[in-house]
Amino acid sequence: MIETIATVDILNLAIDQIDDGKTDSAKDTLITFRDKLQKEIDAFDKWAQAQSDIHTQLELEVEDK
DSSP, X not given: OHHHHHHHHHHHHHHHHHXXXXXXXXXXXXHHHHHHHHHHHHHHHHHHHHHHHHHHHHXXXXXXX
16 A cells, blocks of 8 residues: 555656646656666566576475485
């Protein structure tokens, strides 16, 4: 829920910036937020791949026994 509130806050900020005629600032705000989310997604993907690799290795070890 906290992430949803933060997202709404960022969107409201960007909308306010657009309303004030500061489209470049709004674009920067949205790009910064998008990049933050992408970094989190990339970190999760890396973690998930590592977990999958561990699971696969454990399955191979069990099959070998």
